Amino acid sequence: MSATCEFQAKDYRSDLKPIWCPGCGDFSVVASIYRALAAIGRPPHEIAFVSGIGCSSRIPGYTTAYGFNSVHGRALPIAQGIKLSSPELLVLAAGGDGDGFSIGGGHIAHAIRRNMDLTYIVMDNQIYGLTKGQLSPTSQKGRITCTSHYGSLEAPVNPLLYVLAYGAGFVAQASPTDIAGMAAIIEEAIRYPGFAFVNIQSPCVTYGEEAQQIKGLKAISESLAALGHDSADRLAAMDLAQHYGSKLHLGVFYRDPDPAPTYGDLVRDRQALLSQGALPKERILDLFIKS
Amino acid sequence: MATRGIDFAQLSLMEALDLAILIEEEAQERYEDFAGQMEQHRTPGAARFFRTMAVNEGRHGSALFDRRTELFGPAPRTVSSAGIFDVEAPDYDEARAFMTPRQAMESALRSEQKAHAFFTEALPGIQDADVKALFEELRDEEAEHEALVLAELAKLPPEPGFSEEEFVDPPAAQ
Numbered sequence A: 001m002s003a004t005c006e007f008q009a010k011d012y013r014s015d016l017k018p019i020w021c022p023g024c025g026d027f028s029v030v031a032s033i034y035r036a037l038a039a040i041g042r043p044p045h046e047i048a049f050v051s052g053i054g055c056s057s058r059i060p061g062y063t064t065a066y067g068f069n070s071v072h073g074r075a076l077p078i079a080q081g082i083k084l085s086s087p088e089l090l091v092l093a094a095g096g097d098g099d100g101f102s103i104g105g106g107h108i109a110h111a112i113r114r115n116m117d118l119t120y121i122v123m124d125n126q127i128y129g130l131t132k133g134q135l136s137p138t139s140q141k142g143r144i145t146c147t148s149h150y151g152s153l154e155a156p157v158n159p160l161l162y163v164l165a166y167g168a169g170f171v172a173q174a175s176p177t178d179i180a181g182m183a184a185i186i187e188e189a190i191r192y193p194g195f196a197f198v199n200i201q202s203p204c205v206t207y208g209e210e211a212q213q214i215k216g217l218k219a220i221s222e223s224l225a226a227l228g229h230d231s232a233d234r235l236a237a238m239d240l241a242q243h244y245g246s247k248l249h250l251g252v253f254y255r256d257p258d259p260a261p262t263y264g265d266l267v268r269d270r271q272a273l274l275s276q277g278a279l280p281k282e283r284i285l286d287l288f289i290k291s
Numbered sequence B: 001m002a003t004r005g006i007d008f009a010q011l012s013l014m015e016a017l018d019l020a021i022l023i024e025e026e027a028q029e030r031y032e033d034f035a036g037q038m039e040q041h042r043t044p045g046a047a048r049f050f051r052t053m054a055v056n057e058g059r060h061g062s063a064l065f066d067r068r069t070e071l072f073g074p075a076p077r078t079v080s081s082a083g084i085f086d087v088e089a090p091d092y093d094e095a096r097a098f099m100t101p102r103q104a105m106e107s108a109l110r111s112e113q114k115a116h117a118f119f120t121e122a123l124p125g126i127q128d129a130d131v132k133a134l135f136e137e138l139r140d141e142e143a144e145h146e147a148l149v150l151a152e153l154a155k156l157p158p159e160p161g162f163s164e165e166e167f168v169d170p171p172a173a174q
């Protein structure tokens, strides 16, 4: 410790008071984001934070970054647009499992295959929190909720396998059971040059089941580092990811050792190529005028 | 309760004081948050207690800050709150809607115990004699705070004997 610290966690905390239920896991998530951002040290005005709709999607408002609590399921398209038009911004996207894997599920594949340079944080509580406890895409089979009185008939989506299968360059899982580990993972995800996905098992204390609360999660959690997992091995990552729902593996599942160029880089290269010998803007009309 | 990126063996007295200040600031902020949450949920008893805890933590933080300023003036901080996690602050998970004053005090008690354990566990790794003395002092203070919360708990009337679950409606279909 010798360098001075330009930013402290509180510099990223806004004056808006969270209206989450006391004890909600999302409090720890936002606290970890403050710490990850302080460790990275980019000033708040160089960060854009986009979310969809849900309890978890309130998160940008609780930070001092530019924030957009947008439309249900649409955090990723908006975040991609921001990153493309303002590549100098550090772009974060966040939301719930419903926002990301139900209504917004289609967008994930495309953000991944483009390798957009942004970090997508999903607060996975296996329930629709904001709308008062309906089944979500990650709810376990048999789960009884107000929309599944006799138990859910559907198998859950596995968010980890989903993003690994589409080729995400960085895939990790965290939980408020280890808040220091969660901040470290978020920091690593933000530093990754490309699309980074962090699934956070964030308990809903109001509609979540006992097994999904901190105590239950601690009982099934295992650190990937302690298991000796090699995060450069995508197939090993997919193998471990299959245990989603029965085990809580914490840490980095996969980190591409040789990150692909981002979509932004490719677009800028293409622009540079095509602009060679191109007419200046004020002479563009000449192209359409026969001499 | 954890720290990240802090090497206790290398800690200077100024860094140790800054660390202690940040720990108090985190606790103060958390108690203020909890008080706000309780007010939002119309639970004034627990809110009042959390506010008192916030004031106490703020007082400890200011006393440490004065000491730091006297010794080191405005020298910039080299310790970051990015590496401090719930050392003396109650875990977010400790808060619950409709907490009784007893539950609020019990959560504060666990937090004081956590802080005591933090300084106790860090002590063997510390090499600087002044830092060691400071950590011993802080550890002993945490034990005193624990005793104070226990004394407050002893003054409370017994709990009525039913759980708040009995008053909470199950989630309803919308």
Ligand SMILES: Cc1ncc(C[n+]2csc(CCOP(=O)(O)OP(=O)(O)O)c2C)c(N)n1
Residues within 6 Å of the ligand: A053, A054, A055, A056, A057, A072, A095, A096, A097, A098, A099, A100, A103, A123, A125, A127, A128, A129, A130, A131, A136
């Ligand atoms: C287009 C549209 N459809 C449905 C809704 C209703 N709605 C709001 S939030 C939400 C789901 C919330 O669950 P999740 O995304 O998992 O977030 P959480 O609240 O659990 O954090 C739904 C269905 C909406 N706002 N807009």
Ligand code: SF4
Residues within 6 Å of the ligand: A019, A020, A021, A023, A024, A025, A026, A055, A056, A125, A129, A130, A203, A204, A205, A206, A207
């Ligand atoms: S309903 Fe659940 S997810 Fe929403 S704020 Fe409350 S605890 Fe958090």
